[in-house]
Amino acid sequence: MSSNTVAEFAKERNTTPDTLLQQLKAAGVDKATAGDVLTEGDKQRLLTHLQASHGSGAKKITLTKKSTSEIKQADAAGRARTIQVEVRKKRTFVKREDTPAEVQANAESMAKAVQERATAQELVRREEEARHQVEQLRHQEEELAKERQEREERERREREAEERAAAYAAAEAAKVAEAKAAKEEVKREHAAEAAARATAQAEARAKAEAESKAKADEEASRAKDLDERRRKALAEAEAIRAMMAAPKKVLVAKKPEEPKKAAPAAAEAKKAAPAKDGAKPAAGANAGNGARPGKEVKSAKLSSSWSNDAAKKKEIKTRGDSSGGVAGRSNWRGGPRGGRRGGDRHEQQQQQAPEFRQLEISVPETITVAELAHKMAIKASEVIKVLMKMGQMVTINQPLDQDTAMIVVEEMGHTAKVAALDDPEAFTAEEVSNSEAEQLPRAPVVTVMGHVDHGKTSLLDYIRRTKVASGEAGGITQHIGAYHVKTPRGIITFLDTPGHEAFTAMRARGAKSTDIVILVAAADDGVMPQTKEAIKHAKAAGVPIVVAITKADKPEANPDRVKQELVVEEVLPEEYGGDSPFVAVSSKTGQGIDELLEQVLLQAEVLELKAPVDAAAKGIVIEAQLDKGRGTVATVLVQSGTLKVGDVVLAGQTYGRVRAMLDEDGKQTKEAGPSIPVEIQGLNEVPQAGDDFMVLSDERRAREIATYRAGKFRNTKLAKQQAAKLENMFAEMSAGDVQTLPIIIKADMQGSQEALAASLLKLSTDEIKVQLVYSGVGGISESDVNLALASKAIIIGFNVRADAQARKTAEGNDVDVRYYNIIYDAVDEVKAAMSGMLAPEKREEIIGMAEIRTVFVATKIGTIAGSYITQGHVTRNAHFRLLRDNVVIYTGEIESLRRMKDDVKEVKEGFECGIKLRNYNDIKEGDVLEVFEIKEIARTL
Ligand code: GTP
Ligand code: MG
Numbered sequence: 001m002s003s004n005t006v007a008e009f010a011k012e013r014n015t016t017p018d019t020l021l022q023q024l025k026a027a028g029v030d031k032a033t034a035g036d037v038l039t040e041g042d043k044q045r046l047l048t049h050l051q052a053s054h055g056s057g058a059k060k061i062t063l064t065k066k067s068t069s070e071i072k073q074a075d076a077a078g079r080a081r082t083i084q085v086e087v088r089k090k091r092t093f094v095k096r097e098d099t100p101a102e103v104q105a106n107a108e109s110m111a112k113a114v115q116e117r118a119t120a121q122e123l124v125r126r127e128e129e130a131r132h133q134v135e136q137l138r139h140q141e142e143e144l145a146k147e148r149q150e151r152e153e154r155e156r157r158e159r160e161a162e163e164r165a166a167a168y169a170a171a172e173a174a175k176v177a178e179a180k181a182a183k184e185e186v187k188r189e190h191a192a193e194a195a196a197r198a199t200a201q202a203e204a205r206a207k208a209e210a211e212s213k214a215k216a217d218e219e220a221s222r223a224k225d226l227d228e229r230r231r232k233a234l235a236e237a238e239a240i241r242a243m244m245a246a247p248k249k250v251l252v253a254k255k256p257e258e259p260k261k262a263a264p265a266a267a268e269a270k271k272a273a274p275a276k277d278g279a280k281p282a283a284g285a286n287a288g289n290g291a292r293p294g295k296e297v298k299s300a301k302l303s304s305s306w307s308n309d310a311a312k313k314k315e316i317k318t319r320g321d322s323s324g325g326v327a328g329r330s331n332w333r334g335g336p337r338g339g340r341r342g343g344d345r346h347e348q349q350q351q352q353a354p355e356f357r358q359l360e361i362s363v364p365e366t367i368t369v370a371e372l373a374h375k376m377a378i379k380a381s382e383v384i385k386v387l388m389k390m391g392q393m394v395t396i397n398q399p400l401d402q403d404t405a406m407i408v409v410e411e412m413g414h415t416a417k418v419a420a421l422d423d424p425e426a427f428t429a430e431e432v433s434n435s436e437a438e439q440l441p442r443a444p445v446v447t448v449m450g451h452v453d454h455g456k457t458s459l460l461d462y463i464r465r466t467k468v469a470s471g472e473a474g475g476i477t478q479h480i481g482a483y484h485v486k487t488p489r490g491i492i493t494f495l496d497t498p499g500h501e502a503f504t505a506m507r508a509r510g511a512k513s514t515d516i517v518i519l520v521a522a523a524d525d526g527v528m529p530q531t532k533e534a535i536k537h538a539k540a541a542g543v544p545i546v547v548a549i550t551k552a553d554k555p556e557a558n559p560d561r562v563k564q565e566l567v568v569e570e571v572l573p574e575e576y577g578g579d580s581p582f583v584a585v586s587s588k589t590g591q592g593i594d595e596l597l598e599q600v601l602l603q604a605e606v607l608e609l610k611a612p613v614d615a616a617a618k619g620i621v622i623e624a625q626l627d628k629g630r631g632t633v634a635t636v637l638v639q640s641g642t643l644k645v646g647d648v649v650l651a652g653q654t655y656g657r658v659r660a661m662l663d664e665d666g667k668q669t670k671e672a673g674p675s676i677p678v679e680i681q682g683l684n685e686v687p688q689a690g691d692d693f694m695v696l697s698d699e700r701r702a703r704e705i706a707t708y709r710a711g712k713f714r715n716t717k718l719a720k721q722q723a724a725k726l727e728n729m730f731a732e733m734s735a736g737d738v739q740t741l742p743i744i745i746k747a748d749m750q751g752s753q754e755a756l757a758a759s760l761l762k763l764s765t766d767e768i769k770v771q772l773v774y775s776g777v778g779g780i781s782e783s784d785v786n787l788a789l790a791s792k793a794i795i796i797g798f799n800v801r802a803d804a805q806a807r808k809t810a811e812g813n814d815v816d817v818r819y820y821n822i823i824y825d826a827v828d829e830v831k832a833a834m835s836g837m838l839a840p841e842k843r844e845e846i847i848g849m850a851e852i853r854t855v856f857v858a859t860k861i862g863t864i865a866g867s868y869i870t871q872g873h874v875t876r877n878a879h880f881r882l883l884r885d886n887v888v889i890y891t892g893e894i895e896s897l898r899r900m901k902d903d904v905k906e907v908k909e910g911f912e913c914g915i916k917l918r919n920y921n922d923i924k925e926g927d928v929l930e931v932f933e934i935k936e937i938a939r940t941l
Pocket of ligand 1: 450451452453454455456457458459476477497498499500550551552553554585586587588589
């Protein structure tokens, strides 16, 4: 070691002499000042002391953490492979050497050093800047001087040349005058002219001189100005230098003021620069930005032409107005630049056409950030900025919901308007009303509704002389059936709806697209929940109700009771002054069915149903499915006009040309008039049940609208999903660990898929959420299985099966695929699966009571309760509650159980034993132990 004084050693150890002196003192080396000499022995003692105080053990500990996990992956052959993944993390902990005091001292000194260095650097930088400015000023001055010299030189030369020319002209004139004295007048004129020219020239010269003098004066004053600034800058530099020399603390304290001082100097230097080219020093600041106003004009033009496009011009607002209101608005167009332009902005505004036009922006249901920005003719980043201020981080392609988008529009100073100008749906209205064809009477559409198994399908079967009901899975109807029946008194179209509670949506649709409702209530069962629901739907749709009390043939049938129950539900029979005919019918014997039809037709007559026949067809999609052989098949009910093969159809978000048409018996037909249900093929995708359909003249137009609707739907869905995701996040955060059961539904029919999805989603509880990953119509494909794999979902196939490839992938990856053909079964099984996911409930079960008769203390074991089992039994692993005068004093576990001197597992009623309580000794004679076990009980939903 080279150091031999305390100060040097301190420096070597990277600490302050004071700290070192303290440490030395602690080590027993007595040194008073920093200048004292240290011997090797002193240093050794210090070292030993420090080692002793910190422990001389290992200073470094390295831990290696290893975790192993598994990934399941299918290989090329489709077999499942398990890959082991090992993650190793190494972490080294280094023991600190310094005492806390030292650490603090070190930290302080380091912070101080850093601060000092930073201040010093800052000062050096500023000095450098000032010097640079001075340099620049000097340079400018030199240039000016040079220029002045050059100009003077040039002017002198010009003057000389002029003088010479004048002299020459005069001489020449004199010469001519002399030589041709005879030719008097002309020559004299010449001479005079020359003289005049000479005087004029002399005058011009004088003027030029005066001008140059003025210029010189001006320059002189500018030079003086420059001088002044230079002096200022120098003074500034001097001040900075002085500050550097001054004590550091003062410098640190002064720091915040510094930039202000340096800034004016820089600004002045900058201002001086344009003055150099200054023919018009006053306008100097403006001249420097000369290029910009042009640009402004251009952008103003652009935006104005755009707003003309939008055909919605509004009053012209100046920028000053628009930036006045909301803080966010000032950011609008060129906001950041505005700061730089500063004071001249106002001037420009008066010169240029106003560049901000308030636009009326129509905001559709959803709009992406980019589209919104485009509508306002600004950059997307401006929109993003505004949203950021509102606390939303968005990307350029993110769809915004209408509300948010409208706020952004208002924030930008425009007016926002709901709806969409570019919405092709706006135009379909005229196409809708184009049918001026003659209105002709049409058949009534009758929907049969009622509780499950009350005989709706059987009734229709009887009327149609078919046997649909017997062919149904589980005997329940799971989708809407549509049939038209020719009766002697006219055609009736029937819609058969399912009675199971899951199909609410179908019943609602059925009621909406109907003229009359046949309310079915079984004579042996009466009014049931779905009977009530059906009444509600019918009343909501405002359609007349004809009541059919079914199963009237049954011995236990009681039509009168049903009638009473219906009256309670406010369905009044005609004989009670109401308007609903009641007919008791039987699908077994055919009793009452003719009368029922009679009543229906009567109601229809009252309604005077009419529809145009010779017009483009319109109607409703009743059901839709994806058929393997036929592609998309939709059952539609024509409500007006005539649907023909070859027509271009727009149905919801789908479109297509009708390739083939089948009636309800599966026979090919060419056309279908009002109130006739048909199956059509040829739509590009499966429409939603309940969608409206219409025939359009132009396929391209149909495609356009369908695509637009699909896009709108997708965007709406996306916007909703994003919101939902967030909501979920918060819900999950607050709810702790909510379990989810992800499912994928594939069904044969669109309606069944919808009903199944609704029923399954309804199973969600606070603890377990059913998460619908995907639901669709059609067979289970490999991509469905892959989706299930990725989302850990189970697949539910309703009346559909997995194809070979999907089955293989599912088997290889253990994806759970379940098939159902009855909606209850699916719901019940999912319910069971969810019950299995529920955390078991813990329940206490009291197994016995023990009375403490003696308390003794064993040396090795502790306090033991000598007890008598008064009731039940006591086991070694049980819990207890200590009761004293029937008050619970303590609850805990039994540690050990002894009879005589042996450990036992259980002691029965009527026996004595020793009980040791875990972690509890405060027991008394006469206390009672209530012994219980905790049982886990599986829960159900
Ligand atoms: P969902 O469509 O599933 O709501 O049922 P549904 O209302 O269509 O009932 P469905 O026609 O399937 O009949 C249910 C059961 O009742 C069947 O077993 C029928 O045989 C029986 N049934 C229906 N109508 C009558 C009837 O008039 N008399 C007797 N005795 N039985 C009937
Ligand atoms: Mg049925």
